[in-house]
Amino acid sequence: MKEIRLATKILKTLVKDRIQYPDKLVVDTIGVIARCGILLILYGYVFKLNDGVINGTTFLFAVWSIFFYFSFSVLRLRDISGEIMRDIQTGNIEVLFSKPISYLSYRMWWQVGSGIYSFVIITIFATLALIFIMGLPSTMTMSIFIPTLILTFICGAILSLFLYSIVGLLSFWIEDINPVFWIVDKAVMILGGSYLPVALFPAFMFKIALWSPFGASQFVTHTVYETWQINWYQLVGIQLFWIVLLGLVVYFMFERAKQKVSVNGG
Amino acid sequence: MNSNSIIVSNLTKKFSFSVRNTSSGWLKNLFSPETKEIVAVNDISFSVKHGERIAFIGPNGAGKSTTIKMLTKDRKKLAYQIGTVFGQRSQLLPNLPLTDSLEFFGVMYDMPEKEIKKRIAELVELFDLDSFMTQPVRKLSLGQRMRAEVAASLIHKPKIILLDEPTIGLDVVAKKSLRDLLLKINKEENTTMFLTSHDVGDIESLCDRTIVINHGVVMRDLPTQDLAKTFVYEKYIDLVALSHFNNFPELPEGMSYSSRDKNKITVVVDINKMSVQESLKKLLDLFEVEDIDVYNADLETVIRHIYERDSTSN
Numbered sequence: 001m002k003e004i005r006l007a008t009k010i011l012k013t014l015v016k017d018r019i020q021y022p023d024k025l026v027v028d029t030i031g032v033i034a035r036c037g038i039l040l041i042l043y044g045y046v047f048k049l050n051d052g053v054i055n056g057t058t059f060l061f062a063v064w065s066i067f068f069y070f071s072f073s074v075l076r077l078r079d080i081s082g083e084i085m086r087d088i089q090t091g092n093i094e095v096l097f098s099k100p101i102s103y104l105s106y107r108m109w110w111q112v113g114s115g116i117y118s119f120v121i122i123t124i125f126a127t128l129a130l131i132f133i134m135g136l137p138s139t140m141t142m143s144i145f146i147p148t149l150i151l152t153f154i155c156g157a158i159l160s161l162f163l164y165s166i167v168g169l170l171s172f173w174i175e176d177i178n179p180v181f182w183i184v185d186k187a188v189m190i191l192g193g194s195y196l197p198v199a200l201f202p203a204f205m206f207k208i209a210l211w212s213p214f215g216a217s218q219f220v221t222h223t224v225y226e227t228w229q230i231n232w233y234q235l236v237g238i239q240l241f242w243i244v245l246l247g248l249v250v251y252f253m254f255e256r257a258k259q260k261v262s263v264n265g266g
Numbered sequence: 267m268n269s270n271s272i273i274v275s276n277l278t279k280k281f282s283f284s285v286r287n288t289s290s291g292w293l294k295n296l297f298s299p300e301t302k303e304i305v306a307v308n309d310i311s312f313s314v315k316h317g318e319r320i321a322f323i324g325p326n327g328a329g330k331s332t333t334i335k336m337l338t339k340d341r342k343k344l345a346y347q348i349g350t351v352f353g354q355r356s357q358l359l360p361n362l363p364l365t366d367s368l369e370f371f372g373v374m375y376d377m378p379e380k381e382i383k384k385r386i387a388e389l390v391e392l393f394d395l396d397s398f399m400t401q402p403v404r405k406l407s408l409g410q411r412m413r414a415e416v417a418a419s420l421i422h423k424p425k426i427i428l429l430d431e432p433t434i435g436l437d438v439v440a441k442k443s444l445r446d447l448l449l450k451i452n453k454e455e456n457t458t459m460f461l462t463s464h465d466v467g468d469i470e471s472l473c474d475r476t477i478v479i480n481h482g483v484v485m486r487d488l489p490t491q492d493l494a495k496t497f498v499y500e501k502y503i504d505l506v507a508l509s510h511f512n513n514f515p516e517l518p519e520g521m522s523y524s525s526r527d528k529n530k531i532t533v534v535v536d537i538n539k540m541s542v543q544e545s546l547k548k549l550l551d552l553f554e555v556e557d558i559d560v561y562n563a564d565l566e567t568v569i570r571h572i573y574e575r576d577s578t579s580n
Contacts, residue, residue: 002376009373017361094335095357098428099374100345 006101007109014113028074028118032126036070039195057199057225060137064224065197067130071123072153072220075115077160078188080107081181084168097258104254108161139226148232152219155239159217162246163188169250172257184214192218199225210235213242271426271458272314272337279307279332279482306332308482316425317456321463321473321490325573329482330462334428346375349419349457353431356411357418360404364395364414367403368421375422382421389417392454393447409440413447420451426458427451433468445471466566478572486572493568499538505531505549506557515552521545 018024040063047059054062084107087093096103139145167184170177189195191209198209198221209215216239222228228235284299307329314320324330337344350357358367365386372382390396393413398406406414412432419427429448433441449472451457461473469476469490476493478486486493502524510528517523520539524532531553535545542560549555563571 005376006373009370013359013362013366013370016366017359021361090355091352092355095350095352095355098345098348098350100376101374 003102003105006106010106010109011113011116014110015117018114018117025118025121028115029122032070032074032122036067039066043197055200057197058137060134061139061199061224062197063130063134064137064140065193065199065221067126068220068223069192069194069218071119071126072156072218073194074119074122075112075157077111077115077157078164078181078185079114080111080161081164081168081177083107083111084165085171085177088171104165104250108165111161112157137224139224139228142229144229144232145223148228148236149220149223152223152232152236152239155236155243156217156220158243159213159239159246160188162243162250163213163217165250166246166253169253169257172253172260187212187214188217191215193221194218198222211238213246216242269315270313271316271318272312272460274313274333274337275311277307277310277333277336278305279329279336280305305482307336310479310482310484312477312484312487314426314458314460317452317458318475319452319459319461319473321461321469321476322479323462323464323469323476323569324479324485328480330479331430332482333479334430334460334462346422347425349422349424349427351412351415351419351427351429351432353412353429353434356403356415358403358411358414361402363400364403364406364417365399367414367418371418371421377422385421385423389420392451393417407440409436409443412436412440412444416444416447416451420455420457423455424457426460429459429461429463431463431465432461433463433465441465441467448472466564466569469569470565478569480573490565493565493572499536500563501535501537501542501545502561502563503533503535503542503545503549504557504559504561505533505553505555506559507531508554508556511553517552518548521548 043062043066044059047054047062052058087096087107093103096106099106163184164181167177167181170180174180191205191212191214192198193201193209198206198215201209216235219235219239222235223232280303282301282303284295285302286295287300290300310329310333322330322333357371358364359370368386368389369382372385377385390399393416395414395417398410398414403411403414416427416432432448433444436444445468448459452459459472461468463469473490476486476488476490477484507529511526511531512528514523514526514531517533518540520536522534524534526532533545533549535542540548546558546560
């Protein structure tokens with residue numbers, strides 16, 4: 001109950017903060033339009049060169065898949081790595097450790113709160129714009145779509161937070177986590193389908209995207225394809241497996257890390 | 267009922283780290299490095315009574331922060347009873363008005379909404395926060411922000427407040443104002459204060475007891491006012507010239523010049539070697555003076571003496 005109350009307070013406070021300072025929303029919007037827009041223009045051209053179909057997938061499916069990736073990325077869950085590193089480097093972790101809260105859970109809710117306002121606004125307006133410009137693929141009008149989209153979105157968010165928290169927690173052992181962050185982040189981007197929609201992956205790459213935590217954190221990009229209707233429970237199962245496994249890794253890393261905090265002087 | 271807020275018994279902390287052995291190869295250094303052990307805190311024991319104001323001081327690397335971190339190690343249990351103020355780190359929400367930060371901390375400490383509102387009203391009055399409650403925290407002056415930091419750390423009515431360099435960077439007026447406030451909350455809410463600071467003014471004006479730590483060991487634990495008389499065997503004597511001091515003769519053993527010019531001389535007397543009375547007699551034989559002032563070293567000098575003595579004795 002206390003956790004939920006604190007989580008709600010964090011979300012409310014940060015939404016209020018973002019409303020008061022709307023420049024972040026403007027920056028996020030420009031970022032999505034620029035990155036997603038450029039990719040869609042390029043893919044539109046490539047699909048056109050191939051008579052509108054590549055690997056059995058039409059441009060409409062590719063558009064929505066890529067859009068879901070960028071919409072999810074507006075939450076900026078990846079930034080938790082940098083936040084944890086900053087907490088450790090600046091000593092802010094000491095301040096947070098002296099509070100009656102779970103540091104990691106606080107940091108995770110804080111990360112969700114930081115991006116949720118931009119995420120909701122951008123997703124609503126961009127979805128409406130895409131429906132108006134491109135239309136909806138038939139898979140997105142099926143009854144199973146919305147509930148499974150929400151389910152895989154939540155699982156993907158938890159998995160992303162765990163994945164990037166592990167990278168952040170490495171700051172307790174290594175001075176600069178940026179090289180590790182770069183590798184993980186690029187693995188998520190590529191296997192998540194930001195550069196190339198997952199439906200266009202060669203078979204072995206698709207398997208890696210399916211079975212690795214990097215790809216699993218972005219299964220939201222799979223929801224628009226016809227295969228989702230048959231495989232969604234398998235994919236959500238893979239997400240749950242990684243959530244449990246990475247959750248345990250985060251837990252044990254954090255327990256070790258806490259001992260290091262009490263040893264270092266000031 | 268136990269009258270102690272904190273009881274520390276035989277607290278020890280050792281930590282080890284790898285050291286590179288230049289005579290070994292990189293592979294041996296990587297997989298089987300030599301380790302060096304450091305005793306950061308060595309068998310420390312002390313207790314702190316409810317409402318006491320303690321200064322916990324020592325040179326850099328003495329083990330102060332390690333001790334404090336160990337005191338709060340089981341944080342989840344203790345957190346409700348402890349408030350923390352870090353002079354160099356803000357815990358407030360920078361973009362939002364102070365009210366939001368106070369409400370936020372109230373929720374963090376699991377206080378009911380009604381109680382949060384009541385406590386905020388109390389703190390606003392106690393700390394005179396009303397004039398800047400609606401301003402974003404990042405627009406506050408440093409003095410205002412520190413008052414706000416202390417108020418935020420007291421939202422849950424902690425029994426103990428840990429203050430780490432609370433007045434760092436403040437001007438003299440803001441320093442005094444913050445110290446007065448801290449004394450006020452100690453008096454009105456009987457909050458135990460545990461202060462670490464390099465600012466002697468903080469120690470002098472806030473703390474009635476001082477614990478000096480060095481090399482992980484408690485070197486001194488005594489009332490702050492006794493620091494000077496117990497540990498400094500020096501007196502300072504100012505002599506103001508009747509007209510001008512024209513020459514500065516060599517002083518007898520036990521006395522030395524601290525400063526000298528034609529209008530005023532300051533002499534340091536080692537009271538182990540010479541009494542004040544004797545030194546005054548000798549000085550009056552040597553100089554024609556209009557005024558004399560005898561005084562102890564200030565607390566900063568006292569603390570420096572203790573640190574220097576401790577480091578040479580180790």
